[in-house]
Amino acid sequence: MVDNSSNPLLNQNDGEAVPNSTPDCPSKLRSHVWQHFSKANVNGVSKAICNYCKKQFASGTNSGTSHLSNHYERKHKKGSLRQQVLKNNFNKENPQLTSYTFDHDTAKKELASAIIMHDYPLSIVDHVGFKRYSLSLQSLFKVPCRNTIKGEIFKIYDYEKVKTLSLVESNQSRLAIMTNMWTSSNQKRGFMAITAHFIDDAWTLQSRILRFTYVPCPHTKEVLCDTLLDCLLDWNLDRKISYITVDKLHK
Structure with missing residues (x-):
């Protein structure tokens, strides 16, 4: 019979040998959820920090990972897609390889901005050709209805109105x-x-x-x-x- 009690690389957890999860060895955190969270010590308390929204969660030995998995599934799995892409910011001379994160809310705002800039009709969101085109670019993007995109346009208006009010009031x-x-x-x-x-x-x-x-x-x-x-x-x-x-x- 082999005595594993003296082996520092093994801990006993319901009869299963698992690697130690220490701050010095983050790669040994065995749950797949740690692909989306990072461990950190905040004011002496162990915390799990979401890699996408930076929200902090408890990550003590008795906390488990179910709450972390639920947060990722609910907030980020369907709306986020991270990959390396060439980003040129409309400048063909100096493209840069950078991390890209798909965000559905940002995509809606950009669509609303395009409608404002180019005077597109709101009915464009109902066009089958436009929906197919959007799907070919990003399968995670759900083209919003007219009322939703109208609401986004009013949000942009309210934001720009506040900026203009501030400019006018401060101007001499x-x-x-x-x-x-x-x-x-x-x-x-x-x-x-x-x-x-x-x-x-x-x-x-x-x-x-x-x-x-x-x-x-x-x-x-x-x-x-x-x-x-x-x-x-x-x-x-x-x-x-x-x-x-x-x-x-x-x-």
């Missing part, structure tokens, strides 16, 4: 406001575009579209003035205006 110069009326060719509906022009603190001309809004008929001067005033109050610009240029007002 006044603003020149310009309005234009526009009529859609297919529905014959009137819209007003309100644009602010100003010189920032670096003496650079800035132009920002504050609002592009539907204006119901009739387009009288009272209706147009109310629409413009509502925008100025919403952006808190009523006391920072130098002059206003408007279309010819209707009687």
Whole structure:
């Protein structure tokens, strides 16, 4: 009979010989879940840190790995794909080999940005050809519905509005406001575009579209003035205006 009690490489766990799991030997952590987590000592407490979101979990001798596996399965397995890819950032001269992580939320934001930048219709997400194209690029990406992508666009708008508000409030110069009326060719509906022009603190001309809004008929001067005033109050610009240029007002 062989006595293994003196062998430092073996521990007894329900009669099974397993390798020691020490901080000095992370490669000997036997569970597959440790491919996605790293062990660390945080304030004297052993922690498991997710390699993707950096969230910390208990990793003591009595903690097990079920909670780690559940976190990975629920948060990262279906939405993450890590691989080495050539990343050139649209610069063909200096491509770099880097780690790529697929993130579904980021993909949705980029799709919403593309729709805004190129004036694509929201119906593009319903096109079979677009769905097949997206699937060929990334099989994990689920093309969102119109309402979902519309929500992403409004999130981008809210984010950009906060940035512009901060820029305008901190800027020392006044603003020149310009309005234009526009009529859609297919529905014959009137819209007003309100644009602010100003010189920032670096003496650079800035132009920002504050609002592009539907204006119901009739387009009288009272209706147009109310629409413009509502925008100025919403952006808190009523006391920072130098002059206003408007279309010819209707009687």
